[in-house]
Structures are given as structure tokens and as C-alpha cells.
Amino acid sequence: MIKIASLSIAAALLAFGLSTAPAAAQPILPDLIVTNISMSPTNPTSGQAVTFTATIKNQGMAATPSGVSIGVNFFVDGNPVSTSDNNIISLAPAASVALTANLGPGGASGRPSTWLASAGSHTVLAFVDPLNRITESNKSNNSLSITITVTLIPPAFVIGDRVITTANLNVYATPSTSGTILGVQSLGSFGNVIGGPISANNFVWWNINYDIGADGWSVQDYQAKVSSIPTVILTANPTSITSGGSSTLMWSSTNATSCAGTGFTAGGTSGRATVSPTVPQTYFITCTGTGGTGGQSTTITVSATPLAALHCPSGGFSGLTITDGTTNDLQESCTINGNLVIGGTGTSASLLNIGSSIVLTVVGNVNLSGSGALSVNGGTLALANQINLQYSINAAGNANISMLNGNVTTNALGTHNLTSTYNASGSANMQVVNATLNSANNWLLAELGGSSSLISTNSTVPNEIYLNGQNSVSITGPQTQQGVHLNLPSGTSGSFTLPNTSTYYTWSVGSSTGLQVGWNLTVTNAKPGLAINSHANSNWTIIGANTGQKEVTISLDLDPPTAPTSLVTLNQLPLGIVGAGTPFSFTFPWSSQPQLTLNNVNLGPLAWQIYIGSGPGPVNARISNSAINEIGVIAGNLNVINSTLQLAELDPVGKLSVINVQGSDIWSHIIQASNGGTITIQNSTIHGNLFTSSGCQVGVCSIITLTNVTEAKNGTQSSCSGNINSIIQPNGTPLCNPLNPLQSTSTFTTSNGGIINR
Numbered sequence: 001m002i003k004i005a006s007l008s009i010a011a012a013l014l015a016f017g018l019s020t021a022p023a024a025a026q027p028i029l030p031d032l033i034v035t036n037i038s039m040s041p042t043n044p045t046s047g048q049a050v051t052f053t054a055t056i057k058n059q060g061m062a063a064t065p066s067g068v069s070i071g072v073n074f075f076v077d078g079n080p081v082s083t084s085d086n087n088i089i090s091l092a093p094a095a096s097v098a099l100t101a102n103l104g105p106g107g108a109s110g111r112p113s114t115w116l117a118s119a120g121s122h123t124v125l126a127f128v129d130p131l132n133r134i135t136e137s138n139k140s141n142n143s144l145s146i147t148i149t150v151t152l153i154p155p156a157f158v159i160g161d162r163v164i165t166t167a168n169l170n171v172y173a174t175p176s177t178s179g180t181i182l183g184v185q186s187l188g189s190f191g192n193v194i195g196g197p198i199s200a201n202n203f204v205w206w207n208i209n210y211d212i213g214a215d216g217w218s219v220q221d222y223q224a225k226v227s228s229i230p231t232v233i234l235t236a237n238p239t240s241i242t243s244g245g246s247s248t249l250m251w252s253s254t255n256a257t258s259c260a261g262t263g264f265t266a267g268g269t270s271g272r273a274t275v276s277p278t279v280p281q282t283y284f285i286t287c288t289g290t291g292g293t294g295g296q297s298t299t300i301t302v303s304a305t306p307l308a309a310l311h312c313p314s315g316g317f318s319g320l321t322i323t324d325g326t327t328n329d330l331q332e333s334c335t336i337n338g339n340l341v342i343g344g345t346g347t348s349a350s351l352l353n354i355g356s357s358i359v360l361t362v363v364g365n366v367n368l369s370g371s372g373a374l375s376v377n378g379g380t381l382a383l384a385n386q387i388n389l390q391y392s393i394n395a396a397g398n399a400n401i402s403m404l405n406g407n408v409t410t411n412a413l414g415t416h417n418l419t420s421t422y423n424a425s426g427s428a429n430m431q432v433v434n435a436t437l438n439s440a441n442n443w444l445l446a447e448l449g450g451s452s453s454l455i456s457t458n459s460t461v462p463n464e465i466y467l468n469g470q471n472s473v474s475i476t477g478p479q480t481q482q483g484v485h486l487n488l489p490s491g492t493s494g495s496f497t498l499p500n501t502s503t504y505y506t507w508s509v510g511s512s513t514g515l516q517v518g519w520n521l522t523v524t525n526a527k528p529g530l531a532i533n534s535h536a537n538s539n540w541t542i543i544g545a546n547t548g549q550k551e552v553t554i555s556l557d558l559d560p561p562t563a564p565t566s567l568v569t570l571n572q573l574p575l576g577i578v579g580a581g582t583p584f585s586f587t588f589p590w591s592s593q594p595q596l597t598l599n600n601v602n603l604g605p606l607a608w609q610i611y612i613g614s615g616p617g618p619v620n621a622r623i624s625n626s627a628i629n630e631i632g633v634i635a636g637n638l639n640v641i642n643s644t645l646q647l648a649e650l651d652p653v654g655k656l657s658v659i660n661v662q663g664s665d666i667w668s669h670i671i672q673a674s675n676g677g678t679i680t681i682q683n684s685t686i687h688g689n690l691f692t693s694s695g696c697q698v699g700v701c702s703i704i705t706l707t708n709v710t711e712a713k714n715g716t717q718s719s720c721s722g723n724i725n726s727i728i729q730p731n732g733t734p735l736c737n738p739l740n741p742l743q744s745t746s747t748f749t750t751s752n753g754g755i756i757n758r
Contacts (some may be wrong), residue, residue: 029137030164031060032070034126034144035096045153047197047204048219049114052082053128054144057096059478060137066090068133072099073106074115075125080105081115110204119152156220157206161193162291163223171216175205183214184546184600186497190229190292191215211292212507213500213545230256230287230294236275240301243327243349246276247300249283256287256294260512262455262474262522262715263429277302278349279373280400281431282455284474286508286522293508295524297457297476299433307353319364323372327351330358330379339364342372342399346539354379354406361412365391368399376406376435383420392421393444395428395452403435408461410442419443422462424452432459434479446517456480466533467519478504478525483529484521485555488540490595492516495541498601499523501530502549529553534596536588536615537561541597544577550604550725553629555611560590570610573626575732577602605728606646612636618650618656627732630668633657633677640664644732647724647739652677667714669739673754676700682707687737688714688744693754706758713743 031747034056044050052074061291064070070091072084082101091097104111125145129136136142157163165185172179175198185191195207197220204220211229234251241247252747253259259266262284264273269287280302286295307327312334319338328351340362344350349371354360356378363384368374374381382463383391390410395401410420422444424430429452436446437460444462446454448471456465458477465473466485475482486509494515499507504527510520529555532542536561544551558568566589578584578598608628613635623631624641630648631638635656642663650668652659655676664684671689673679676697686709693702715736720727727735736742748756 027055027137028061029135030058030062030064030091030093031137031141032064032091032128033057033059033141034072034128037124037144037146038098039124039148043151044117044148045151046117046119047153047155047199048110048117050117051101051114051290052124052126053098054084054128055096055098056091056128058091058093061093063093063133063386064091066651070097070099070218071107071129071133072101073127073130074101075127076115076122078123078125082113082519087284088368089350102753114202116199116204117150118199119150119387121147121149122148124542155197155471156204156226157193157223159193159195159745162226162228163191163193163206164226165189165191165218165222166224167222168220169212169218170287171208171210171218172205173216175200175217177201177203179217182216183548185210185213185218186543186545188497189213190226193588210484212505213547225256227289227291229292230254230258230289232256232285232287232294232296234283234296234298236283236298236300238300239298241277242349243278243302244276245302246274249273249275249298251285251296253287253294255291256454259285260520261285262453262472273331275300277400278371279351279375279400279431279432280377280404281400281402282308282433283684284476284522284524285454286474286512288508288512293506295476295506295522307351310352322350322352323370324528325350327353329353330360333359333361335361335363335384337363340366342367342374343369344371344373349373349400351375353377354381356405362391366393366400368393368395370397370399372397373400373402376401376403376408378405380407380409382409382412385410385420386413390419392423394423395425395430397426397428399426399428401428401430403430403432403459403461405434406432406461407435408437408442408444410437410444419445422446424454425450426452426596429454431455432461433457434463435459437461437463456482465528466745467517467521470518470704474522475525475526475528477526480526480528483531483553485531485533486521486612487517487519487533488535488538489517489557490535490537490561493539493593495543497543498530498545498551500545500547501527501551502547503527531555531609532596533557534586536595537591538595539593539597539598540595541583542601543599543602544579546600547602549602550606551602553607553609554596554598554603555609555610556586556596558588558616558619559611559613559615559617560588560617560623562590563615564589564619568619568621570621570623571625573608573623573628575603575605575607575627576730603731604725605732606725609648610638612638613657631659644734646728646732646734647737650679651678655697665733666725667734667737669737671704673702673704675702677702679704680707681705681709683709685712686746687712688740688742689737689746690740691746691748691756692750693756694751696753702754704754704756704758706756709758711745713745714740715742717742 070133084099101113107173110619119278127143191208191210268347282299306328310328316335321341323343351373353375358379361382446462446465451470458479464483507523531684533555583599585597609630611632619636628643629646633652637658640661661681675695720736
């Protein structure tokens with residue numbers, strides 16, 4: 001008989017193998033849960049940046065540890081989009097806290113802390129303490145998910161839309177902020193949408209083909225849709241007239257608010273005008289609207305009243321004057337040993353035509369006035385310049401020069417590089433179509449004054465164009481290769497952005513675009529180089545297009561209204577990109593305002609031209625440690641120290657002009673003292689230069705003196721290959737001077753009392 005009644009409870013438990021120890025106490029821990037997910041904006045639409053917030057509650061029995069972050073990861077459709085990780089405050093039992101995303105996915109810094117909403121239904125999940133920083137009583141309840149609906153909003157643009165930048169805007173190679181930056185488009189730049197949209201990095205991206213500068217991907221936030229680029233139609237009826245006849249120009253446009261004609265007056269965005277050209281002429285119209293600028297041209301051919309045959313006498317002409325209102329056709333190649341003069345009054349226009357394969361060589365000047373006209377139709381006009389005697393083409397009044405498939409040479413004698421000037425005044429007009437200079441050693445500079453105009457289509461005539469008055473210049477066509485000098489006169493101010501001159505571009509600048517200048521320049525699908533002519537007491541800011549290539553050349557005219565009492569110093573003139581980050585300014589003693597400010601402008605290695613003393617009084621100046629392409633001194637004393645003189649001229653003009661060069665490397669193709677000017681060169685190196693000293697003024701004769709100067713021949717064919725900019729090293733030192741004969745040593749000539757000491 002078993003007795004258990006007398007056993008204690010403990011003994012009974014032991015008899016069945018059970019412990020009699022008290023139960024262990026459970027730990028007291030926090031327990032975090034997500035009770036709510038909210039977002040801003042509350043009802044997002046496609047393309048909007050959405051910020052998520054999660055409400056976290058501690059339903060446990062203990063507070064979370066102080067100093068330990070309560071993190072939250074946010075997911076959309078299973079993909080991490082953002083993180084909250086900036087709350088380290090202890091969360092008490094039963095307390096709640098709202099945590100808003102402040103970092104990118106997984107806590108990544110430098111990435112958006114928002115989600116770019118896309119249309120449709122989405123699952124949003126918030127997960128608290130994803131890194132297990134906090135020990136909890138329950139880890140299985142740390143997430144909450146909700147379903148949201150994003151309303152579809154049509155894209156801001158479609159392929160083919162015309163857009164304008166509303167701020168300075170980066171252009172990327174790919175739709176990503178980590179992609180390669182191809183360039184920067186300035187505020188107000190136009191372009192066409194060719195791709196997109198793509199959502200990345202919390203932005204909507206569009207592929208834009210900009211009118212000027214770099215093309216590529218830009219964010220939508222700083223683009224606005226505008227009307228399409230203006231389309232323009234310009235016709236002439238009839239397109240061929242006889243001399244003295246008329247034609248009617250008719251034009252119409254779309255998306256334009258204003259139009260301007262070249263060669264005629266355009267009175268609105270559509271209309272008609274009657275013109276009566278006396279020689280073949282191309283007319284242009286440029287129309288501007290919110291979407292940019294568009295243009296069109298048309299040509300009217302003129303059949304002159306039967307041309308009188310003009311034969312060349314034996315030995316040529318001693319001079320030729322045509323002012324009787326006759327029209328003349330040169331029958332054979334000929335030389336004029338003197339000036340060619342063509343004039344006329346009213347409708348009695350005198351004309352000389354140089355037809356196909358005819359070469360007219362002029363050992364003198366070409367002077368046109370009144371209604372005189374010169375036509376070069378397939379022939380060649382050759383100016384027989386000499387080293388100390390260079391001729392010019394002068395057009396005044398209503399004179400007209402037209403070149404259709406014609407040629408010009410300023411080096412008929414084949415010696416060195418010789419320059420002629422086309423001087424236009426009054427209402428003179430030049431039109432060149434498919435016209436060329438015959439060789440690299442020819443140079444024709446167009447100095448446009450008065451209200452003269454120039455139209456160039458697929459031509460290299462003239463090489464350089466200087467806008468000095470109320471001029472109108474139109475340059476069209478990819479074959480056009482010219483340099484245009486934009487004159488910024490004293491007393492004016494303003495700013496403008498350069499185009500991308502590294503490729504064919506379309507650009508309008510001048511009084512028609514609101515600048516305080518008299519001239520207008522229109523470029524259409526052409527690639528002319530640009531230069532800025534800056535004058536004293538002006539205040540201009542030039543903004544670069546940031547293309548990574550040379551954009552412009554700078555001519556500094558130190559021409560104050562009175563002679564400054566202090567020395568003007570230019571030291572270490574910069575090359576390459578100037579004014580990036582902090583604009584670079586030139587301020588001189590005669591003005592408290594900067595004469596010129598460069599803002600992110602790429603000057604390249606061939607950048608500077610300095611002209612001194614063309615104002616009322618002489619200027620004393622010093623240039624050191626710089627690379628200068630051209631120097632001209634009208635009145636003053638210039639010291640050039642430890643510098644490189646690149647390709648163009650070194651030229652003191654007049655008895656008050658003195659240039660002293662020391663310790664420098666000199667490549668200038670012409671070193672020329674004239675009319676009493678003085679050049680002194682010491683301890684320097686010359687490279688096959690042409691030295692010329694000529695003329696006296698009030699008993700003072702021109703003089704060039706060389707002391708301790710080393711001669712190094714000009715470069716070789718291999719060092720001189722490529723265009724001018726490609727043979728200049730980044731530090732500004734040329735490999736050769738293509739304007740001088742290769743491998744030549746310097747030549748020295750004097751005339752009219754000039755002196756050279758060496």
C-alpha cells in the first residue's frame with residue numbers, strides 16, 4: 001500500500017521528475033510598430049517628388065535607448081526609395097513619433113530623399129529599425145504597407161516642342177546628375193525636344209537639341225515651352241529684271257512677332273516691298289518670335305542694258321575712270337597702272353563687269369562713289385600691293401560691289417602676306433556669293449562706316465569685317481569663313497552671350513536685340529569667328545557659351561578722353577577660359593567702371609590685340625608676361641617685357657608712337673614703323689619677320705633699332721599645318737607664322753627716309 005498523503009507537494013513534484021524552482025522573469029523591452037504612413041503632397045500626380053513620413057509607436061514596456069537612431073526605410077512596389085535616420089531621442093512606452101525621410105535609399109547621402117511619382121497604383125511600405133539597432137520584444141510587427149494611386153499628368157513636352165531655358169542649365173551626356181556635363185546653356189537659350197521624358201535622380205529629363213552650344217539631356221524644372229521657331233517665306237517677283245527695272249519682294253512668317261530686312265525695309269511679319277537693284281543682289285529677312293529667330297533669302301538677278309565691250313589697250317590702262325553712266329564689260333584680262341574710279345549720279349549708274357576667267361589687276365586704289373557699281377562675275381579682281389605700298393577698295397554714297405563666283409587677291413605680285421582694306425561709307429553695299437580669296441597670303445579687311453551694309457553667302461571675302469557705324473551685316477552658309485569684329489563704342493554699356501562658334505550657328509546681335517550699338521549682325525548656318533573691340537568709357541559684360549573651345553578674340557582700345565597721368569599696366573593677360581566662377585574685369589585709370597568684364601569666356605591661345613592712344617592724348621603703357629597677337633600705337637610709349645608677340649603686326653604710327661620690346665619672342669609677320677614711329681628691340685628672338693621702316697613726320701623719321709637680337713627661322717611645313725588656332729600652343733607660343741614664308745629669315749626694307757639699325 002502506497003502512501004502519498006504524507007508527502008509534501010515538493011516531494012510529489014520531485015517524484016514525477018518536475019522542478020520546484022520558481023519561473024524565470026521575462027525581460028522588459030520596447031516594441032516598435034508602424035501605425036501610419038503619410039506623404040507630401042497628399043495626392044501626388046505623375047512627375048511630382050513625394051516625401052514619405054511614418055508614425056512609429058512604442059507599444060512595449062520599456063523606452064528605446066537614448067542616442068540610438070530609430071531608422072525607417074521606405075519602399076515603393078518593393079523598391080527602396082528613401083530613409084529616415086535622424087531621430088536619436090528615446091521613445092517612451094506608449095509614445096509615438098513621426099519620422100520623415102531625409103536620406104536616399106538605404107541611407108545614401110547625396111541622393112534624393114523623395115520618390116518621383118509615376119502614374120498608377122502603388123504599394124508603399126515603411127519598415128522601422130531595419131538595421132536591428134534596438135532590441136525589441138517582437139520583431140515581426142515592424143512594417144506597415146498602404147496602397148496609393150497616382151494620377152496621370154500629361155508630360156510637359158512632346159517630341160518636337162520648342163523650349164527655352166529659364167535659368168543657366170547644365171547639359172548632360174545621359175539623363176543623370178552623375179553623368180558627364182557637356183556644357184551649360186545660358187538663361188534664355190532655345191532648343192527643340194528630341195527625346196524623353198526619362199525619370200531619374202528625382203528629376204524628369206528631356207533630350208534637347210539646342211540652337212547654340214552643347215546638346216543633350218537637361219532637367220524639366222528649368223525649361224518652358226514656347227512657340228516654334230519662326231518660319232519665313234521670302235519671294236521675289238520677278239526674280240530677274242533688266243537694269244532700271246523693279247521687283248516686288250513678298251514675305252510671310254509664322255510664330256514671329258517682328259521681322260527685319262537686309263537691303264529693304266520689312267514693315268511687319270508679312271508684307272511686300274519694291275526694290276530696284278542695279279546689279280544682282282541677295283535680299284535677306286530675319287523674323288523673331290518667342291521661339292527664336294528664323295530667316296530666308298532670295299536673289300534677284302539683273303540683266304544690265306547691253307554692256308559695252310571694254311577692251312584692254314596694249315600695255316594696259318594708265319588709270320581708268322568710268323563716271324558717264326555707261327555699263328562696261330571687260331573683254332580680256334588687263335592691268336590698270338593707277339586707280340580705278342567708278343561713279344555715277346541718280347539712276348545713271350556706271351558699271352564695270354569682270355566676267356568669267358577675266359583677271360583685272362589694279363596697281364592702285366579702287367574708288368567707287370555715287371551710284372557706281374563693280375561686278376565680279378566669275379572673274380578676278382587683283383590688287384598689286386607692295387611691301388610699302390598697299391592699296392584699298394573705297395566705296396561711298398550708294399556705290400555697290402557684287403561678286404558672284406568671283407575671286408579677289410590682294411597679293412597679285414606674290415610677295416609676303418599683304419593686306420588691303422575695303423572702306424565703306426554712306427549707304428555703300430557689298431554682296432558676295434560664292435566668292436573667294438585666291439590664296440592664304442591674301443587679306444582683305446572690311447571697315448564698315450556710315451550705314452553701309454554687307455551680305456556674304458558661302459564666301460571668304462572679305463577675311464575680316466569691322467562694324468563701326470549703323471551697319472547691317474548678314475553672313476550665311478557653311479562655306480563662309482570670316483572674322484567679325486563687334487565694336488563696343490565709348491559711352492555704351494550692356495551684355496550679351498556668345499554663340500557656340502565651334503560649329504555652324506544661327507545668331508542675331510546688335511541694336512535689333514536691344515544693344516546700345518548702331519550695327520546689326522545676322523549669322524545663319526555659318527561659322528564666322530568673333531572679336532570684341534572694347535573702347536574706353538564703355539562698360540560691357542561678355543558671357544561665354546561654355547563650349548570648351550575658343551569663342552572670341554579681344555581687342556582692347558586704350559583710348560581715354562584725356563591722357564592718363566599714371567602708367568597703364570597689363571600683366572599676365574589670361575588665355576583659355578577666363579572669368580569662370582568669378583568674372584574677370586578690366587578697369588583703367590580713366591573710369592571707375594570696368595571697361596570690359598569676361599564671364600566664363602574661352603579665349604583660346606590666340607586672344608589679345610592692344611591698340612594705344614587713338615584718343616585725344618598719348619598713353620604710356622606696359623605689357624609684361626603676356627601673349628599678344630597684334631599691337632598698334634597711335635600716340636604713346638609702350639614697353640613690352642618678357643612676352644610673346646604672335647602672328648599679326650607690331651606697328652607704331654606717327655612721331656608720338658614708341659614701342660620698346662625687351663626679352664620677348666617675336667613672330668609678328670610685319671614689324672612696321674611708319675610716319676615717324678619708333679621701335680626698339682633688345683635681348684629678344686625674331687622668326688623670319690618682315691621689318692619695314694618708312695616715312696617722316698615733322699622732321700622725325702621712322703626708325704627700328706635691334707640690339708642683341710637672335711634670328712630663328714620661321715617654322716616648317718609640318719609645324720605650320722592646320723588652321724591658325726591649331727598652330728598656337730596653349731601658352732600662346734606659335735609653332736610657326738603661316739603669314740610669312742616658311743623657313744625664312746627676316747627681311748628688312750626702308751623707304752621715304754625710314755631707318756633700320758641692326
